[in-house]
Amino acid sequence: MQLTYKIPVESLNSGFLDTIKANFAGKEVSITVEDVPTVPTVNQKELYKKSLALLERFKDMKVDPTLNLSDLANEVNL
Structure with missing residues (x-):
């Protein structure tokens, strides 16, 4: 399973991690963080x-x- 979250950095908290833990319980995950470029x-x-x-x-x-x-x-x- 793959989920993409696009949220402001200010919204990152322990609840966010708890959500990830609940969605991927018992599995190993790979987490990549990147900034989202502003679209003019x-x-x-x-x-x-x-x-x-x-x-x-x-x-x-x-x-x-x-x-x-x-x-x-x-x-x-091609």
């Missing part, structure tokens, strides 16, 4: 403007309707 907020208006610019930039682009984008993505991710 996205300005929806700016994102919209950028998407309009991309649409304009590629307006004359033609894509083969038989092109399987999933296969293409899988090929790239």
Whole structure:
């Protein structure tokens, strides 16, 4: 079993450890602690403007309707 907890460091207390002990009773566990990077907020208006610019930039682009984008993505991710 695997559980992921994403909590503020101020919330770490003995109760948190008791919860882990209860969930994994009788088992050996591996605990990894890492900081969670702050995700910048996205300005929806700016994102919209950028998407309009991309649409304009590629307006004359033609894509083969038989092109399987999933296969293409899988090929790239090999």
